[in-house]
Amino acid sequence: MQETTNFDPVFLADLAAIRRDIHAHPELAFNETRTADIVAAELAKYGIEVHRGIAKTGVVGVIRCGSSPRMIGLRADMDALPLKEMNEFPHRSKHQGCMHACGHDGHTTMLLGAARYIAEHRDTIGFDGTVVFIFQPAEESEGGAAVMIEHGLFEKFPVDAAYGLHNWPGIPVGEMAVMPGPVMAGTCAFEITVRGHGCHAAMPHQGIDTIVAASQLVQALQTVVARNLHPCDAAVVSVTQFHSGSAWNIIPEEAVLRGTIRSFKPEVQQTVERAIERLCSGVAAANGAQIGVVFDHRYPATVNSAAETDICRQVAAATLGDDKVRKDELPSMGAEDFAYMLREKPGCYVWLGNGPGTGGCTLHNPHYDFNDGIIALGVRYWVNLVAQTLARP
Numbered sequence: 160m161q162e163t164t165n166f167d168p169v170f171l172a173d174l175a176a177i178r179r180d181i182h183a184h185p186e187l188a189f190n191e192t193r194t195a196d197i198v199a200a201e202l203a204k205y206g207i208e209v210h211r212g213i214a215k216t217g218v219v220g221v222i223r224c225g226s227s228p229r230m231i232g233l234r235a236d237m238d239a240l241p242l243k244e245m246n247e248f249p250h251r252s253k254h255q256g257c258m259h260a261c262g263h264d265g266h267t268t269m270l271l272g273a274a275r276y277i278a279e280h281r282d283t284i285g286f287d288g289t290v291v292f293i294f295q296p297a298e299e300s301e302g303g304a305a306v307m308i309e310h311g312l313f314e315k316f317p318v319d320a321a322y323g324l325h326n327w328p329g330i331p332v333g334e335m336a337v338m339p340g341p342v343m344a345g346t347c348a349f350e351i352t353v354r355g356h357g358c359h360a361a362m363p364h365q366g367i368d369t370i371v372a373a374s375q376l377v378q379a380l381q382t383v384v385a386r387n388l389h390p391c392d393a394a395v396v397s398v399t400q401f402h403s404g405s406a407w408n409i410i411p412e413e414a415v416l417r418g419t420i421r422s423f424k425p426e427v428q429q430t431v432e433r434a435i436e437r438l439c440s441g442v443a444a445a446n447g448a449q450i451g452v453v454f455d456h457r458y459p460a461t462v463n464s465a466a467e468t469d470i471c472r473q474v475a476a477a478t479l480g481d482d483k484v485r486k487d488e489l490p491s492m493g494a495e496d497f498a499y500m501l502r503e504k505p506g507c508y509v510w511l512g513n514g515p516g517t518g519g520c521t522l523h524n525p526h527y528d529f530n531d532g533i534i535a536l537g538v539r540y541w542v543n544l545v546a547q548t549l550a551r552p
């Protein structure tokens with residue numbers, strides 16, 4: 160493995176230009192057509208086998224070297240967010256209300272850089288096996304990773320392991336976090352409907368007050384995690400919407416609460432859901448109301464496998480220095496659809512420091528920007544990971 164990031168400055172300038180071009184032209188889930196065109200054209204330019212149309216805008220590049228059947232998948236996400244960019248620099252979004260506020264422009268660029276570098280230096284890197292470069296659509300909310308898998312990604316490219324990387328504001332440039340086990344939470348949305356009996360606000364005895372019942376429920380939901388889970392098991396229950404009422408003198412017939420549950424383990428998720436159901440029926444009985452709850456399971460937890468995490472730690476240490484690898488960072492309660500790939504394959508998802516996050520440079524903030532200074536680090540990490548996992552015997 161090579162320890163430094165001493166790439167040709169022209170190579171890095173090319174990559175920064177691609178990154179800024181993608182940043183200026185962000186595209187939402189399954190509409191990443193321009194981005195996918197750039198990815199496919201870049202891969203083709205360096206003689207890399209290209210497959211398109213997996214999950215609509217998904218692109219896969221393949222580099223084979225030697226005769227070993229070993230195969231690894233490296234994944235980047237390409238989609239942007241429905242957010243109005245507040246930055247003023249020249250490469251700010253040209254698409255109104257759409258922004259690369261999660262750095263997927265940078266992820267795409269770093270993986271393109273790795274593909275180009277590996278294609279050009281496959282003999283000197285000296286690996287034996289197949290590298291599958293996966294450029295997926297729709298990470299943010301539509302689960303593009305799951306759609307690629309449904310469309311036969313792993314039948315076409317039966318990788319032994321899958322690896323992912325996300326830039327991480329708050330971790331200094333030059334550092335990475337590589338942890339085994341759950342690193343990002345599973346996410347589940349819920350909707351609670353409280354039905355009472357509407358009446359005149361001055362005659363509450365004639366009705367069943369949905370606002371009072373729903374308010375009790377909002378309070379009670381905060382006991383779900385605190386009073387039902389083992390104190391060392393993590394979960395979040397957040398009520399984020401409370402809709403009810405149309406006038407100041409009417410007690411409304413209905414209230415709707417919505418929110419999200421985050422957890423790392425299926426059994427914890429189950430416990431949380433049963434506790435929410437109990438509270439709904441209890442509050443309903445106490446108020447004479449009817450309360451129903453619906454759970455909408457979205458991304459599962461992102462869980463790194465032990466052996467592949469060990470490999471990634473070695474690679475990160477060789478790339479950045481052993482003291483630059485964070486091994487006990489707390490997991491994030493955010494969610495990530497690379498989870499679907501890690502449900503099918505062993506692998507590891509790491510965080511690459513994007514810098515301090517000052518001035519709103521945090522994920523999903525309208526002032527965020529991917530740090531071009533970490534492109535070289537990400538490329539070197541990918542190249543070293545290929546060299547390590549597919550080393551010639």
Ligand SMILES: [Zn+2]
Pocket residue numbers: 260261299522523
């Ligand atoms: Zn995001």
Ligand SMILES: [Zn+2]
Pocket residue numbers: 261262263298325
């Ligand atoms: Zn992201």
